[in-house]
Amino acid sequence: MLTGTVINAAAVVIASMVGILIGSKFSESMRNAIINVLGLAVLLIGIKMALQTENVLIPTLSIVAGTAVGEILGIENALQKFGDGVERRFGSGRFSEGFVAATLLYCIGPMAILGPIQEGLTGDISILVTKSLLDGVASIALASALGVGVAFSALSILVYQGFFSLLAVQLSSLVTERIIAELTSTGGLLITGIGINLLELRKLRVGNMLPALIFAPIIAAIM
Numbered sequence: 001m002l003t004g005t006v007i008n009a010a011a012v013v014i015a016s017m018v019g020i021l022i023g024s025k026f027s028e029s030m031r032n033a034i035i036n037v038l039g040l041a042v043l044l045i046g047i048k049m050a051l052q053t054e055n056v057l058i059p060t061l062s063i064v065a066g067t068a069v070g071e072i073l074g075i076e077n078a079l080q081k082f083g084d085g086v087e088r089r090f091g092s093g094r095f096s097e098g099f100v101a102a103t104l105l106y107c108i109g110p111m112a113i114l115g116p117i118q119e120g121l122t123g124d125i126s127i128l129v130t131k132s133l134l135d136g137v138a139s140i141a142l143a144s145a146l147g148v149g150v151a152f153s154a155l156s157i158l159v160y161q162g163f164f165s166l167l168a169v170q171l172s173s174l175v176t177e178r179i180i181a182e183l184t185s186t187g188g189l190l191i192t193g194i195g196i197n198l199l200e201l202r203k204l205r206v207g208n209m210l211p212a213l214i215f216a217p218i219i220a221a222i223m
């Protein structure tokens with residue numbers, strides 16, 4: 001139930017320790033190259049999830065409606081401003097700077113929501129395992145510069161992602177297999193968008209697409 005989240009938190013702790021010990025030996029180009037390659041894996045997972053739909057109209061309508069709402073609400077900008085505000089307020093000192101920066105990086109984003117929901121509903125931890133790899137690479141870089149505070153962001157991951165995973169478990173009895181398939185497919189489109197961003201093919205505002213996860217079960221139930 002929380003396996004993926006625990007793996008994610010453990011990856012951050014271990015990678016942070018590596019970053020503190022030898023992270024300075026990794027060049028910026030090496031870190032960027034690894035993240036770009038992981039973008040291929042994220043893209044593969046997203047496409048695989050997206051293909052689970054039984055009616056392509058459902059994820060299509062969900063992503064269109066959700067993106068429209070997200071753009072109107074400015075979710076991506078709001079998340080960015082929230083992160084900047086928290087960092088300004090609590091970012092003094094190396095420990096707090098590392099903790100806040102890593103917490104914002106690992107917890108504010110679609111994968112931090114989609115991953116635990118996917119695990120809670122279906123037991124599939126593939127999103128969270130991939131996120132663990134991405135967070136691990138980032139932790140090496142952050143911890144080499146900001147220190148042990150980055151490792152303590154694992155506590156934030158446990159609380160934040162654990163909440164969404166447990167919520168999904170509670171709702172799983174109310175959700176049919178058809179709705180899970182369409183929700184998974186819609187989430188797959190968002191994951192694909194993240195993969196495109198990691199590969200630097202195009203900058204997509206994936207945060208603004210998050211309302212699609214609300215529209216997907218509603219549209220699936222109606223259709």
